Amino acid sequence: MTADTFRKTLTKAIRGSNEALADIIEMYMPLINRYSYVDGELDEDLRQYIFLHIFKNLSKFSL
């Protein structure tokens, strides 16, 4: 994804586009997965909580 495409996708995601948000989340899935492990096991609830936290706070990110 080029810088210009990334900017457009991120802007759309912040404005509430679900597709753009899905693209952004998919891009950062490795990071989210890395933080979703507790005691060496993937915690699905934690991953869900992280998703919700990102959805809630994405609008606070200033471009």
Place this chain on the structure above:
Amino acid sequence: MRLLRGNRVEKQDRTSTIFESRHTIKVCLGFFVPRALMVCFGGKEHTMYGKSTERDELRGKFTKWMEVTVYRARLNYLKAQRRRIDTIPLEDAPIEKLCSQEGEEQWIQKMRRADSLDFEEEALAAAFSQLPAMKKEVLTMLFLLDMTPQEIAGELSCTVQYVYKQRSLALKKLREALKGGDAL
């Protein structure tokens, strides 16, 4: 002796200034040379394979933001998990535990302990019963079991500050429920 000491000090000063100046040159080279190269090559970073990649500041900023957000979310979740009181539905509770003699005795003791709260007013008892489980537990430990905030923090695996906060919030709620601060 004084002269010798003086010479030593001078030598030390000289060596330290030489090291400092070398360090300054290194820092200057490290700072200015890459930027000068960047300007020469039109603001693009050149990789070792000869491919040029544009510097995406927004993506870098967003990645940093994501890392911090995800890290905080994880911390919040784990804290909440530690504070959560384990409960199971009554249907799933083992019958042996429900019907055993020990369980009954424990229940009677618990009820006696609850009675020993000795509320002056029924309104206070009602207000206390409406408090969340954590606040009830903190108040009980503080005033009934005479535990210190440090001991409670250790018991509940939380910070002392959290215990004080729970205490003040619980007391505030009780005052509000009693419509004034006279009762407490």
